[in-house]
Amino acid sequence: MNKLALYSSLALLLASQTVNAAMYTPAPVPEPEIKNFYIGAFGGVAFTQDMDFDEHEHHVDIDFDSVNYHVGAHLGYRVYDYLNLEAEYIFMHSNADCTNVYSTADSSLNGMHGGGDADVNAVMFNGLFRFDDVNDVFIPFVGVGIGYAHVDIDCVSAPNGVSVISGDDGGFAYQILAGVGFKVADNVLASLSYRYFATTDLSFDGSTSTSVGKHYDLCDNFRNHLISIGIDAYVA
Numbered sequence: 509m510n511k512l513a514l515y516s517s518l519a520l521l522l523a524s525q526t527v528n529a530a531m532y533t534p535a536p537v538p539e540p541e542i543k544n545f546y547i548g549a550f551g552g553v554a555f556t557q558d559m560d561f562d563e564h565e566h567h568v569d570i571d572f573d574s575v576n577y578h579v580g581a582h583l584g585y586r587v588y589d590y591l592n593l594e595a596e597y598i599f600m601h602s603n604a605d606c607t608n609v610y611s612t613a614d615s616s617l618n619g620m621h622g623g624g625d626a627d628v629n630a631v632m633f634n635g636l637f638r639f640d641d642v643n644d645v646f647i648p649f650v651g652v653g654i655g656y657a658h659v660d661i662d663c664v665s666a667p668n669g670v671s672v673i674s675g676d677d678g679g680f681a682y683q684i685l686a687g688v689g690f691k692v693a694d695n696v697l698a699s700l701s702y703r704y705f706a707t708t709d710l711s712f713d714g715s716t717s718t719s720v721g722k723h724y725d726l727c728d729n730f731r732n733h734l735i736s737i738g739i740d741a742y743v744a
Contacts, residue, residue: 551736581597601628624663
């Protein structure tokens with residue numbers, strides 16, 4: 509009887525411990541839902557390369573400020589683990605320190621200095637390669653983009669206020685970008701990136717110092733180096 513009682517007690521104790529373990533075992537933590545569509549915004553500084561225009565009798569140099577700015581937004585989709593496709597809008601603004609004009613046709617233009625600015629509106633389509641499995645926190649990426657850019661330039665000489673080069677034109681644009689993303693929350697990614705942005709040759713209107721003077725076309729491409737900080741949120 510004593511052995512039977514002992515075995516019964518041990519069986520009850522073992523059963524109670526098993527029940528207690530089952531009751532207090534923590535539930536598994538669910539993995540965050542993987543989302544593929546994302547929206548993002550970015551902005552930062554722009555280092556605009558100077559423009560050099562030549563047209564037979566006329567030569568114009570536009571020297572841009574050392575530091576300018578840009579802002580943008582994009583809508584993207586994660587196609588595969590590494591490949592993202594994006595539609596993107598960028599606005600860039602650059603101030604011009606001066607315009608240096610040399611003209612064999614109108615000597616009154618020679619050596620003129622002035623100021624102005626250039627505004628760029630661009631729509632780009634990008635392909636990005638993101639290396640999500642390199643690190644749990646940092647995500648390097650590289651990419652290329654093509655699209656359309658509309659550039660508006662207005663440079664005025666001083667002190668007489670003559671428009672030396674002005675007008676707007678649009679054309680093919682391309683960019684190369686690279687950077688690193690930082691996971692700040694589930695499905696939220698901050699980023700630091702660099703991109704080289706350029707257009708093919710664009711044509712602008714130049715004019716002489718007289719109100720009825722000769723007008724001529726000036727052609728060059730627009731180039732910008734952009735350093736951006738951004739935020740992306742995966743929404744669906």
